[in-house]
Every structure is written in structure tokens, then in C-alpha cells.
Amino acid sequence: MRLAWLLVAALVSVSAHAQKIGPSDIGGVVTGPKGPEAGVWVIAETTDLATKYAKIVVTDDKGRYLIPELPKAGYSVWVRGYGLVDSPKVQAAPGKALNLTAVPAPNDAAAAQYYPAIYWYSMLEIPPASEFGGHTKIPKERTQVDWLKQVKNIGCIGCHQLGQAATRTIEPSLGKFESSEQAWVRRIQSGQSGEQMTMQLAGNFGGAPYKYYGEWTDRIAKGELPFAKPQRPQGVERNVVITSWEWSTEKRYLHDLIASDRRNPTVNAYGPLYGSPEYSTDNMPILDPKSNKVTFFGRAMRRA
Helix, strand or coil, X not given: CCCCEEEEEEEXXXXXXXXXXXXXXXXXXXXXXXXXXXXXXXXXXXXCCCCCEEEEEECCCCCEXXXXXXXXXXXXXXXXXXXXXXXXXXXXXXXXXXXXXXXECCXXXXXXXXXXXXXXXXXXXXXXXXXXXXXXXXXXXXXXXXXXXXHHHCCHHHCCCCCCHHHHCCCHHXXXXXXXXXXXXXXXXXXXXXXXXXXXXXXXXXXXXXXXHHHHHHHHHCCCCCCCCCCCCCHHHHHEEEEEEECCXXXXXXXXXXXXXXXXXXXXXXXXXXXXXXXXXXXXXXXXXXXXXXXXXXXXXXXX
């Protein structure tokens, strides 16, 4: 099962204070073979707290970074960015300067492993208009617009990060199959929502999507790469600070969380965050973002 992470973004001016390292900060300069590396991420991660914790910032034009307001702990710090591979992790503690060296990707294939999932998912072929109308597997009442909504908007993509490594490949542990199409038939049946997912693809679309997903993973397995390359963060994008907590368990997944009211986001400021584990467990995780502690609330189940 995938691990569940909570991401919280805040806007701060990183570059303006990059050289003023306080007692709870880690900061420095990231350089590469050609000099300062602008628009790359610096990640500080620790398991010393009650739950796994990480904070991520972006370097400015001069390669400077500042990771602010870190809880007291020992951290592994490294550089990640488009055009790079992860740099070796360096041990550090808050209150000290730490200069880092970026590692260029040796080739396009290595660089692409760090692309956003959507860059890989955009390689999925869409049936041409000629495939619709009732003379193929696709039911007559389904249109190309229906297909696009299913694969791009309100269907699979609403719950899954399609295109990340786990979905763009077929793991051997899934089993042995005559084709990738058959592997996808089996994959979609997995988990507590397998019946619902199968109904989406096999029921609503006559099973036709399995072919396209199978061809997609086959092309990737043969070495095909995304046709576009992402740009590094620019401008105010570099001001984003992300804090993450690993607040579920390795065998349970989280589907959603609630922290506030989108109509009034000041509600429950810095208060506990509540996770929705869907069908994976009866225990609801609750994260205190100030103490970095996780507790669980056992939800009583009753027969319908």
C-alpha cells in the first residue's frame, strides 16, 4: 500500500532571508557543474519526531535556500530538481549553514524519473473519433467526450496519481499475464474499490480502456519518454514551502483529509487534521501539525 502524506503549502520570501540562518533553520547554497542551481528543491527529512516529517523549499536565482522553522531533530538533506538526479543525503541539524552539490542527470531517461506524473500520463493514447458510434467495444451511447472525462477529469484521475512509477509500470508481483492488457484487467480489480473501478472501465466503456492502458505501459517499458520536459519553478513559485507528515501506516491508505472549511479557510487554523482512510481501515488518523503527533479514532461500524 502506498504511504499517506499530508502536504501543506505556505508562501514565504525565501530568497530575501537565505543568508540569515536562525536557530531553527537550515540554509545555504546549491551549486552544480555550471554554478548556482536555481529553481531546484532542497528537502530536509527526519524520522526523529513522532511521525516522519519533511520540509521542502526552492532555491532562488543565486542557488540560495532557507528551510525555516524546523523542529529540533537530525535531518537528512538533499537536492532534487528537473534535469538532476537526487544528490547524496547529508546529515544536518537546524541552526547551521549547509552548502549542497547538485547532481546532473546522466541522460534523459534518468531525468524523466523525476517528472510530474501528468507528463507520463499525457502519453496515454485516446481513441480516435472513428472508434465511437457502436461498431467497436465502446458502447454506442459513449462519446469521445465521455472517454476524456473518465480518464482525465472525474474518473480515475480524481483518486489516483496516474503516471507515477507505480501506475506506469507493471510490477512482477501482480502476476504473470499474456499481455499488458490482461495485466491491467487484473490491476483494476485490486483493492476494496476494485468492483467499482471494473464497472467504470468494463461496464461503462466495454473494456476498451484496458487496451490503451496496456499499450501505454508497453511503450514506457520499451523506453519511450514524455514528449515534453517540465520547467523548473519560476518567480513566486519559488516561494512555496511544503511541510509533509507521514501520518498513516504502511498497510493502510488515505483517500482524503479535512483541515478547514474551503469557504472560510481560517477555521481550525493550526488545529488537528482528520484523514479519511476510505475502505482500508476503521481507524481514522488525526494529525496535530504543531506537535507532529498522530492519534487514531476507532470508528464504530454497524450493520446496514
